[in-house]
Amino acid sequence: MVAQDFISQGFQIPLPLMVLLLGGIVTPILGLIAERVKIPRLREVWIIVVTTGAFCSVYFLYQQLRTVSGNVIVMLFWGQSPPFGGCFEIDMLSIFMAGSISFLGFLVAIYSVSYMEKESRLTEFYTLVTFMMAGMTGIVMAGDFFTLFIFWELMSLSSYVLVAFLKRRWGPIEAGFKYLLMSATASAFLLLSMSLIYGMTGTLNFAFLAISLREVALSPWIFMLFSSLIIGFGVKSAIVPLHTWLPDAHPEAPSPISALLSGIVIETGLYGLTRVLYLAFDPGFFQIPIAVLAVLTMTLANVTALLQQDLKRLLAYSSIAQIGYMLIGLASGTAYGVMGLFLHIFNHSLMKGMAFLSAGSIVHKTNTRDISSLRGIGRMMPVTSISLFIALLGLGGVPATNGFISKFILFNSAIGTGMAWLAIAGVLNSALSMAYYLRILITFISRAQGDENIEAREVHPLMVGVTLVMAILIIVFGLWPAPIISFANKASRTLFEGMVTYVNAVLS
Amino acid sequence: MPPLMPFLVSVALMLVIGLGCLMIKRDMVRLLIGVEILFNAANLFFIALSTQTSGYIDPFAHSVVMMAIVLDGTVIAVGLAMVLNVYRHYKTIDIRKLRRLKW
Numbered sequence: 001m002v003a004q005d006f007i008s009q010g011f012q013i014p015l016p017l018m019v020l021l022l023g024g025i026v027t028p029i030l031g032l033i034a035e036r037v038k039i040p041r042l043r044e045v046w047i048i049v050v051t052t053g054a055f056c057s058v059y060f061l062y063q064q065l066r067t068v069s070g071n072v073i074v075m076l077f078w079g080q081s082p083p084f085g086g087c088f089e090i091d092m093l094s095i096f097m098a099g100s101i102s103f104l105g106f107l108v109a110i111y112s113v114s115y116m117e118k119e120s121r122l123t124e125f126y127t128l129v130t131f132m133m134a135g136m137t138g139i140v141m142a143g144d145f146f147t148l149f150i151f152w153e154l155m156s157l158s159s160y161v162l163v164a165f166l167k168r169r170w171g172p173i174e175a176g177f178k179y180l181l182m183s184a185t186a187s188a189f190l191l192l193s194m195s196l197i198y199g200m201t202g203t204l205n206f207a208f209l210a211i212s213l214r215e216v217a218l219s220p221w222i223f224m225l226f227s228s229l230i231i232g233f234g235v236k237s238a239i240v241p242l243h244t245w246l247p248d249a250h251p252e253a254p255s256p257i258s259a260l261l262s263g264i265v266i267e268t269g270l271y272g273l274t275r276v277l278y279l280a281f282d283p284g285f286f287q288i289p290i291a292v293l294a295v296l297t298m299t300l301a302n303v304t305a306l307l308q309q310d311l312k313r314l315l316a317y318s319s320i321a322q323i324g325y326m327l328i329g330l331a332s333g334t335a336y337g338v339m340g341l342f343l344h345i346f347n348h349s350l351m352k353g354m355a356f357l358s359a360g361s362i363v364h365k366t367n368t369r370d371i372s373s374l375r376g377i378g379r380m381m382p383v384t385s386i387s388l389f390i391a392l393l394g395l396g397g398v399p400a401t402n403g404f405i406s407k408f409i410l411f412n413s414a415i416g417t418g419m420a421w422l423a424i425a426g427v428l429n430s431a432l433s434m435a436y437y438l439r440i441l442i443t444f445i446s447r448a449q450g451d452e453n454i455e456a457r458e459v460h461p462l463m464v465g466v467t468l469v470m471a472i473l474i475i476v477f478g479l480w481p482a483p484i485i486s487f488a489n490k491a492s493r494t495l496f497e498g499m500v501t502y503v504n505a506v507l508s
Numbered sequence: 509m510p511p512l513m514p515f516l517v518s519v520a521l522m523l524v525i526g527l528g529c530l531m532i533k534r535d536m537v538r539l540l541i542g543v544e545i546l547f548n549a550a551n552l553f554f555i556a557l558s559t560q561t562s563g564y565i566d567p568f569a570h571s572v573v574m575m576a577i578v579l580d581g582t583v584i585a586v587g588l589a590m591v592l593n594v595y596r597h598y599k600t601i602d603i604r605k606l607r608r609l610k611w
Contacts, residue, residue, distance in 0.1 A: 146572050153579040160586050170597040174606050177590045181539055184583045185530065188546035191576055192523075195550050198569060199557040 012075040014088055014141050015057040016098055020134035023050030024127055031123025044113040047126045051109045054133065055102040062095045070501035071494065074143065089143030089206065096342055096491035097140035097271055104263050104349045105133045107466050111357050112256035114460040115364060119254075125165060132158035132260065136268045145194050145204035148272065152190065156183055156236070159265055163253045175248035182235050182245045190232030196225045197280075206279050207503045213280040226286065229276060230293075237269030238320050239327065240297040246320060247304075251312035251369065255360020258312060262319045263353035267345045270323065274330055274341065278495045283333025291331040291422050298324030298429040305436050310369045311359050314436060315352065318395055321433055322348050328410045328422055337413030339492040343485060344406035347477065351394040351403055354470035358388035361463050365456040371443055378444035380456040383464050385444050387471035392437040394474050397430045402477035405485070515556030522549035536594065536601045540587045547580040 013021075027046060034042035065071055075088040109129070116122060135155025142148035160183070164176025198204055200221065201212040216222065231242065238246040246266070250258045277286055298321050305317035322344070329341030361384045362377060363369055378385035394401035397408075407430065414423040458464055477484055522545055529542030551573045558569030595601055 146575070150575060150579065153583065157582055157586060160583075160590075164590055164593070167593050170608065173590060173593045173597055174608060177536070177587070177594055177606070180583070180587050180590060181530075181543065184543045184580075184587065185546060187580070187583070188526075188543060188550055191547060191550035192553065194572070195553040195557060198554060198572075199560070202561065202566070204568075204572070 012077075012088070014075060014090060014137075015061055016054045016102060017088075017134060017137050017141060019050060019053045019057050020130055020137055023047075023053070024130035024134055027127040027130060028123055031126070035123075041113075043122060043126055047109045047130065048106075048113070050130055051102060051106040051133070054137070055099070055106050058095060058098045058102050061090065062099070065090060065092070065095060070504070071490075072501055086147040087143040087205070088141045088147065090141050091494045092487075093271075093275075093342070093491040093494050094140045096346070096487060097268070098137050100346045100349050101133060101136045101140070101264050101268075104260065104353050105129070107353065107470060108256045108260050108357070111259075111360075111463055111466045112254075114462040115256055115360060116254065119166075121165075125162075125254075128158045128162050128165075129257075129260070132162065132265070136264060139268050140271060142206075144206055145197065145209075145276075149187075149190065149194060152272070153187065155265065155268065156187060159257075159261060162257045163249045163261070165254055165257065166252075172252040175245075175252040179245045179249040182242070186232050186235030186242070189228045193225055193228040193232055196221060196228065200225070206275070210279045210503055214282065226281070226289075229273065230289075233269045233273035233276070234293075235269075237266045237273065238297075238323055239293050240300050240320070240324070243297070243301070243320050247313055247316045250316035250319065250356075251310060255312075255356055255363065258316075258360065259353040259356035262316065262356055263349040264345075266319065266323060267326070267349065270326055270330070270341075270345070274338065274495070277330070278338075287331050287333050287417075287419075290327055291419055294324050294327035294331055294422065295425045296324075297321070297327060298425065302429050302432045302436075305433070308436070309371055311371050311374065311440070312356070312363065312369050314371070314440070315355050315359060318355075318433065318436075319348075319352055321429065322352065322395065324429070325407060325410055325426060328414050328426055331419070331422065332410075332413040332417045334413055334417055335489075335492050335496045336416060337410065338495055339485070339488050340406055340409035340413050342491050343488040344403075344410060346484065346488065347394070347402040347406045347474075350470055350474055350477070351391045351401075354387060354467055354474070355391040355395065357463070357470070358384050358391065358467045361459045361467065362388075362456070364463075365459055371440060375443050376447055377456060379447070381458050383458060384467060387467040388444075389441055390471045390474055392440060394478070396434040396437045400475065400478045402474050402481065402484075404478060405481045509562060510559050512556060512560060515552065519549050519553045519556070522546070522552065534602045534604055536591045536603050537588070539603060540584050540591070543587070544580065544584055547576065551576055 027043065030046050031043050065073060071092055073090040077085050077087065116125060132155055135151045135158060138151030139148055139155065142151060160176060160180045163179050164172045166172045194204060197209065200216050201209060235242045250262050253261060301317050301320035301324060305314050308314040308317060326341050326344050329337040362381060366374065394403035397403045411423040411426050526542045526545035526549060529545060530539060533539055533542065554569045554573050558566040591601055598605055
């Protein structure tokens with residue numbers, strides 16, 4: 001290929017990613033202008049425009065993808081052919097994840113306009129949020145390990161700083177350093193697993209890996225690769241022996257960031273694990289280890305959550321438990337189970353995102369996170385509390401919420417693949433988890449005893465509106481799950497039947 | 509084609525040293541150095557494996573490693589900034605004193 005062709009093919013980049021990266025670069029400039037010229041709310045309007053643009057461009061990409069044969073779009077960098085260059089590959093799974101990311105990001109952006117009003121350094125805050133979303137969007141659209149790693153680090157770096165954002169208190173700094181240390185070690189192991197893959201196959205492209213890594217004979221190197229992949233992705237997605245940063249980092253971050261971290265960042269880690277494991281190994285190879293990790297994750301997180309007094313910390317432990325349920329879908333090794341996994345990722349992003357946002361509203365008004373001193377808050381902030389209850393019931397898996405649908409599919413898939421013990425463990429854990437969700441509910445609606453003297457009113461209408469919209473969506477997707485199930489079904493099938501087109505799209 | 513064994517041994521040593529550093533050391537700056545050693549073990553492994561193709565040295569690994577060096581540099585920079593802030597709050601950079609968050 002002559003040089004002219006390389007230039008004419010240009011540097012293609014997926015539209016949502018371009019919107020978010022551009023938004024992140026322009027935000028500091030706009031922030032500077034807003035501070036000099038004193039235009040109020042310029043940054044806030046801009047961040048909402050950027051996140052709306054990201055969501056709309058995901059939709060455009062979806063429409064474009066439906067017309068392409070095989071439902072895979074490959075975007076090359078300056079026309080480099082895949083074994084040696086990075087590329088983006090967009091399929092239904094990428095669109096599904098990018099849709100969840102930009103939807104939650106949009107809601108969180110609206111919420112944080114009102115929540116972060118009193119804070120300083122807002123320009124940095126919005127820049128980092130935009131780059132964190134850009135990082136996640138890049139991860140789900142990456143076509144090779146190298147591109148994935150770059151966006152992985154972009155996401156991680158932004159989230160380290162965002163966790164430690166309120167640096168005038170000691171809590172965020174301690175939690176942030178703990179998060180950074182564990183997560184950076186995990187990144188090193190991810191790089192090590194990349195080098196192992198490169199040594200075995202000579203490429204990092206996912207499509208080439210799918211062909212070549214399955215033919216590598218079982219050797220100690222394969223087990224080393226598998227364990228360093230589990231460490232690399234597992235720390236970010238808080239699988240149990242590696243979860244200790246999460247209960248510190250999520251409560252200490254500002255509430256919109258807790259919602260983003262718990263709602264979608266840890267799931268992005270799980271997406272990476274799912275994508276790589278299904279590309280590189282046969283399901284029979286990793287089913288049992290992942291199933292054991294799932295049981296460990298669920299049980300330990302649920303038991304520890306029972307002991308918590310801190311509202312946000314309890315929700316953080318509940319996130320770990322939900323990761324355990326999602327791992328059931330990964331362990332099942334069937335398209336049905338993976339559909340449950342991705343459905344639960346979307347549902348969890350709504351439920352846990354909203355739980356953290358409502359908890360954030362309560363903390364914002366009362367300045368306390370202690371559950372027992374929040375007795376009777378439900379009577380003072382009725383709308384926020386009702387949305388929180390809906391989210392908690394959804395997380396517990398009560399019918400008529402969307403959490404029930406995805407948990408049902410997950411447990412069903414475990415039975416379908418012959419691991420009934422996994423489903424039993426899941427159901428028992430679900431029952432156990434209701435204990436602490438109901439404890440919050442009872443404490444909040446019972447009458448104040450008079451000695452707590454908390455004063456609270458409803459928060460700003462914008463914050464109430466966001467939580468209310470998410471509560472309605474939880475009920476709507478619980479009663480009418482057909483569209484989202486069919487979308488998740490398409491997304492999960494690309495991991496199984498779509499593999500051939502995925503590979504062909506790159507090799508052609 | 510240079511022999512792979514010396515590189516393998518040194519990568520294994522660096523992994524052990526890095527992980528040992530993370531487990532034993534109290535000083536937060538040294539912990540970050542331990543992370544850096546782990547990153548460099550992976551980088552060295554990349555470079556060592558790129559020499560194993562017959563006839564040429566694969567430039568792909570080099571571009572990956574250049575990028576990875578930049579990325580872990582930024583991570584360490586953020587980490588050092590956090591160490592500064594830890595010092596402001598706790599007046600120490602001993603990791604064992606950071607025990608206020610429990611469970």
